[in-house]
Amino acid sequence: MKIGIPSNGNDLSQAFATVFGRCSHFVIVDSTDQKNITTYPNEARNAAGGAGIQAAQSLINQQVDVVIAPRMGPNAWNVLQGAGVKIFIGINGTLQENIEAYLAGKLVEMTGAASFGPGMGRGQGRGMGRGGGRGMGRGQG
Amino acid sequence: MASGKGGTGKTTIAVNLALYLAKSHKVALFDLDVEEPNDNHFLHFELTNFKDVNISRPLINESICTHCGLCAELCEFNALAVLSTQVMVFEELCHGCGLCSIACPEKAIKEKSHRLGIIQKSKNQNNNLLFYEGKLRVGEALATPIIHELKKIAFEENHEYIILDLPPGSACPVIEALSDTNFAILVTEPTPAGEHDLLIAIDLVKQLEIPFGIINNRSDVGDDCIDRLVKKEDYELLLNIPHENEILWLYSNGLPLIGTTTKFDPMFSNLWIRIEEVVK
Numbered sequence: 001m002k003i004g005i006p007s008n009g010n011d012l013s014q015a016f017a018t019v020f021g022r023c024s025h026f027v028i029v030d031s032t033d034q035k036n037i038t039t040y041p042n043e044a045r046n047a048a049g050g051a052g053i054q055a056a057q058s059l060i061n062q063q064v065d066v067v068i069a070p071r072m073g074p075n076a077w078n079v080l081q082g083a084g085v086k087i088f089i090g091i092n093g094t095l096q097e098n099i100e101a102y103l104a105g106k107l108v109e110m111t112g113a114a115s116f117g118p119g120m121g122r123g124q125g126r127g128m129g130r131g132g133g134r135g136m137g138r139g140q141g
Numbered sequence: 142m143a144s145g146k147g148g149t150g151k152t153t154i155a156v157n158l159a160l161y162l163a164k165s166h167k168v169a170l171f172d173l174d175v176e177e178p179n180d181n182h183f184l185h186f187e188l189t190n191f192k193d194v195n196i197s198r199p200l201i202n203e204s205i206c207t208h209c210g211l212c213a214e215l216c217e218f219n220a221l222a223v224l225s226t227q228v229m230v231f232e233e234l235c236h237g238c239g240l241c242s243i244a245c246p247e248k249a250i251k252e253k254s255h256r257l258g259i260i261q262k263s264k265n266q267n268n269n270l271l272f273y274e275g276k277l278r279v280g281e282a283l284a285t286p287i288i289h290e291l292k293k294i295a296f297e298e299n300h301e302y303i304i305l306d307l308p309p310g311s312a313c314p315v316i317e318a319l320s321d322t323n324f325a326i327l328v329t330e331p332t333p334a335g336e337h338d339l340l341i342a343i344d345l346v347k348q349l350e351i352p353f354g355i356i357n358n359r360s361d362v363g364d365d366c367i368d369r370l371v372k373k374e375d376y377e378l379l380l381n382i383p384h385e386n387e388i389l390w391l392y393s394n395g396l397p398l399i400g401t402t403t404k405f406d407p408m409f410s411n412l413w414i415r416i417e418e419v420v421k
Contacts, residue, residue: 050219050234057213057222075231079222082229 001031003102004064005095006055010039012096020069021051021076028062029099038062052076060085068098068107077113142326143319143346145338147309149328150358150382153392154412155306156183160399161409162302163270169300172274173318174308175258175287183397186263186272191294193259194275194287196237197252201228206249212241233282258287260294271300284314292318311338311345319346324420325353326379331363336370343376354379354419356412379415380408 006023007014017023022045030036040062044054052072056079059067067080068090080087088107090098101107142155152174159170172180181188199212199221206228213221213228220234221241232255242250258281263272273294275287295303307318319325325346329339339355346353353376357367360381371378382388388405391398398405 044219047219050231053222053231053234054219057210057219060222060224061210075234079224079229082222082227083224 001066002062002064003029003031003066003068003099004059004062005029005068005090005098006042006070007039007095012037012094012099014095016068016070016090016093016095016098018070020072021045021047021053021055023055026055026059026062027095028059028064029095031099031103034099050075053079056080056083066102068102069110071114072110074113077110142305142328143307143315143342144309144328145311145340145342146329146335149309149330149335150356151306151309151328152179152183153388153398154326154328154356154358155304156180157397157399157405158409158412159270159272159304160184160397161406162304162413163268165269167269167271167301168304169271169273169295169298169302170304170306171291171295172272172306173288173291173314174306175275175277175284175291175314176308178274178276180306181272181274182395183392184263184270184272185395186265188261188272188274189264191260191262191273192290194257194290195254196235196257196283196286197239197242198232198235198237198255199230199241200251200253201230202249202251203227205247207247209246211244211246212250215240215244236283237286257281257283260287260291284308285317288314288317292321296321309338311341316345316349319349319351322351324416325351326356326416327353328356328358329367330359331357331365331367333366335363336366339367339370352420353377354416356380356382358382359384377415377419379419380412382408 005027006017006020007025007027008017010025023042025039025041028038042055044051047054053075056076060083064085066086068088070090087110088102089110091101142151144151159168162168172178208223208225210223213223218234218236220231222229242252258277260275273291275291277284277287305318308314327342329335355376355378361383391401
């Protein structure tokens with residue numbers, strides 16, 4: 001299975017990019033052989049408009065099955081959905097950490113596009129709930 | 142009649158210069174600010190629909206499309222995405238250039254017409270002043286094709302003088318409106334924003350190689366930044382218009398300066414003399 005991730009560089013130690021359409025590179029990993037990595041620069045990065053569409057098209061051309069992204073505008077979302085690509089919400093961390101989290105079933109599937117107009121990346125909604133549970137059990141006996 | 146900044150007085154000067162010239166010449170005034178055409182709020186002409194402005198958008202015949210992806214690859218505006226079984230058209234991004242239908246090796250792309258807006262024309266044919274305005278439909282994003290169509294009308298018809306009232310700014314609609322004109326009047330005001338946006342407008346007309354002059358509106362409000370700029374760069378200052386309550390009153394009541402009173406006739410007469418001097 002091919003997994004596509006927006007990145008700011010071209011190896012798995014790089015940080016997960018916080019934007020989809022205008023990230024610097026895409027990294028594609030084969031889940032059955034994680035050493036099998038393809039990277040390419042995101043040509044949509046400097047597009048005047050429709051960057052999300054062009055970026056999504058490039059991932060489809062690479063025949064990805066899964067995309068891990070921070071959030072996505074409606075146009076890019078529609079392109080990937082139309083091609084049957086599954087989209088998961090990434091976590092803050094490296095690409096490696098995201099792939100491991102995905103393979104461990106820890107990533108949540110994105111249920112819809114961000115609700116703003118095309119190409120209008122506004123809003124900072126991140127939803128980064130950190131688990132904070134501390135053990136408070138008292139020993140009995 | 143251009144400006145960088147909005148609200149500097151393009152419409153007021155365009156309308157009144159047109160009314161002044163129409164006393165002795167055949168004049169055509171075109172309101173190219175198709176997102177908010179305001180000239181007729183001061184002219185009160187009866188308008189009639191002249192023509193629709195349409196652009197072509199792609200219509201994909203999926204039964205013969207091989208989904209080769211060439212159209213999406215070529216589209217400058219990323220308005221197409223090609224999946225293995227379908228082509229997605231993002232209509233709001235399409236600029237109507239038609240490249241996709243020309244390039245399609247299977248001839249699977251036809252063009253369908255989409256209405257962007259309308260051009261209206263004044264009914265008063267016997268008057269010395271003919272007026273046209275373009276109106277972009279609410280929800281549409283492309284002003285440039287309507288401006289292009291208005292200019293085609295302007296240059297095809299035989300007018301002694303053509304005055305084009307432009308939208309503010311310096312992007313595609315303004316470039317389309319300025320191109321092939323003989324002279325640009327840049328209307329500004331002596332404020333930081335007025336000066337900043339004037340410099341952008343000057344940069345633009347210089348690149349388009351259009352001779353220009355400057356009108357400094359509300360010239361006694363703000364500071365002397367425009368005077369200093371004009372002196373330093375040796376630009377043509379065509380007119381200073383001082384802040385005056387009567388101008389504001391007429392403006393607020395939708396009345397032109399020329400025709401309502403004769404008080405401002407010398408101002409526009411002087412402006413026209415200056416323009417003729419500079420153009421020569």
